[in-house]
Amino acid sequence: MKKFIKIICISLFFLIPSGCGKHASSEKKTEAAIFFRLTENPVTLDPCQVVDVTGGELCAKIFSGLVRYDENLEIVPDLAREYEIQDEGRRYLFVLRDHLQFADGTPITASDVIFSWKRVLHPKTLSPRNWVFAMIKGASAFMKGETEELPGLISPDEHTVIVELEKPFAPFLSLITMPAASVVSRTYYHMNNHDMAHKPLGSGPYCFEKWDPDIRIILKPNPFYFLQTKRPCLVYKVIPEEASALAMLSTGELDIMKLPRQQTEIWKKKFSSLCFASVEELNTYYIGFDMRKPWIDLPFRKAVASAVNIQELIESIMGGQAVPASTPVPSVLIKNITPSPAISYSNNNAREFLIQSQAKEKKLIFLAPSVKETVSISTIILDQLKRLGLDVELKVLDWSSFKEALSKGEGDIFVLSWWADYADPENFLFPTFYSANKGPAGNRVYYKNTKMDEALLELQTQTNPVNRRQILSMILNQIHHDLPWIPLWHRVSTYAISSRIKGFTPFPLYSMDKGLNIYVNDTRSDSR
Numbered sequence: 001m002k003k004f005i006k007i008i009c010i011s012l013f014f015l016i017p018s019g020c021g022k023h024a025s026s027e028k029k030t031e032a033a034i035f036f037r038l039t040e041n042p043v044t045l046d047p048c049q050v051v052d053v054t055g056g057e058l059c060a061k062i063f064s065g066l067v068r069y070d071e072n073l074e075i076v077p078d079l080a081r082e083y084e085i086q087d088e089g090r091r092y093l094f095v096l097r098d099h100l101q102f103a104d105g106t107p108i109t110a111s112d113v114i115f116s117w118k119r120v121l122h123p124k125t126l127s128p129r130n131w132v133f134a135m136i137k138g139a140s141a142f143m144k145g146e147t148e149e150l151p152g153l154i155s156p157d158e159h160t161v162i163v164e165l166e167k168p169f170a171p172f173l174s175l176i177t178m179p180a181a182s183v184v185s186r187t188y189y190h191m192n193n194h195d196m197a198h199k200p201l202g203s204g205p206y207c208f209e210k211w212d213p214d215i216r217i218i219l220k221p222n223p224f225y226f227l228q229t230k231r232p233c234l235v236y237k238v239i240p241e242e243a244s245a246l247a248m249l250s251t252g253e254l255d256i257m258k259l260p261r262q263q264t265e266i267w268k269k270k271f272s273s274l275c276f277a278s279v280e281e282l283n284t285y286y287i288g289f290d291m292r293k294p295w296i297d298l299p300f301r302k303a304v305a306s307a308v309n310i311q312e313l314i315e316s317i318m319g320g321q322a323v324p325a326s327t328p329v330p331s332v333l334i335k336n337i338t339p340s341p342a343i344s345y346s347n348n349n350a351r352e353f354l355i356q357s358q359a360k361e362k363k364l365i366f367l368a369p370s371v372k373e374t375v376s377i378s379t380i381i382l383d384q385l386k387r388l389g390l391d392v393e394l395k396v397l398d399w400s401s402f403k404e405a406l407s408k409g410e411g412d413i414f415v416l417s418w419w420a421d422y423a424d425p426e427n428f429l430f431p432t433f434y435s436a437n438k439g440p441a442g443n444r445v446y447y448k449n450t451k452m453d454e455a456l457l458e459l460q461t462q463t464n465p466v467n468r469r470q471i472l473s474m475i476l477n478q479i480h481h482d483l484p485w486i487p488l489w490h491r492v493s494t495y496a497i498s499s500r501i502k503g504f505t506p507f508p509l510y511s512m513d514k515g516l517n518i519y520v521n522d523t524r525s526d527s528r
Contacts, residue, residue: 259493
């Protein structure tokens, strides 16, 4: 067996470049590598354009912004040495660290920050993330191409950035932890024909080495990163097939992999040599209603909430890998708030509520997008509703047709999920419940409540933490009372980790993981 392993290592010797495996010269030391799985290629590695999780995970390691989240979901300085919030949240002052450098060794200045953010906003860039900076003073006119000036973004010197907002926006620091707010080199951008998609240069803990489409992406330690700790190379193998990935994990060809939910417990029992770590992700699965229809009344929504056995769904569909949701906001973001208890599962209560509803005599349409998991969830919920005697038909549509049907009011009930872009409760509430965001903007249930609108606007502008918690508590109580959503669960992901890997921690949000503490616990060759 030992001889066989040697042969395999030698045959794969040339698959890893010299920066991340055994060097051509035997006199040079072996540099460790850690092997991850990607299910697909990223769409782009330009942080200005990234909207997919795969691209976001990689950009988080290649690029840095002024601030970032730490492992406790606290915002901490990154490229900024310090920052100060002024004028009741209308003005932010950032002071950059000394001697910052991009991965090519060129200096990072405040001018690069200004350039990077203006690039996101510029109309020619067509960035899908320009809304990240939309509240900066003058951004609206700048995005329309009406002016080249952006008065809310200035650098009085090469170490200072001042940002002025049109009005206070409490989650602003959370927004600029996103990849879109990453700092790129103005010089490199122009020298490289504006191509950051395939040859990115940043200032994160890792730098881009190589991308073989459909095969792998390699990141190597950035020698100019301001935190100089020993880091390994990261090799991301593109493995779409789940069975192949699991086989490679079992043979040691992968070090870290997110496990399929239905097989998590099996793998925990089968492979005692692996370590496992789980994290509750920042997402919420929910049952939504078309509240434009008079028969989708509160008694009906309460009947559905009482009829759906959430725990049964978690066990049967999610493989136990989910946490029941009591509010639309993941519990990790509302640690200091005790929400009202969710309506408990009870068929008797469901029947009593249904008697009071206009919907009991209606034929109802249950819409579902043609995603395997969502169809499975919807099918079980459909069966539970039919037990009440409801006349419900399930219609499964492709994603575009599904969204169009929701907008046209062709359904009464549906199942969807909401995923965070940044770790603030506002991101789960304003897009989804503010009345002006009805339809594709996020409020798929067409919920409208004047009192709620006022509270949501106040949640955005209130910067006092105590006052903000009070507003948030009121909003959650109102949602519990009106029940425009039935929150189902927050998904949990479990990772299998090779015993040779230390310091890996799964994060609830993909853009948080910068790979700062991960390392290899042995010094063997990594030519896999």
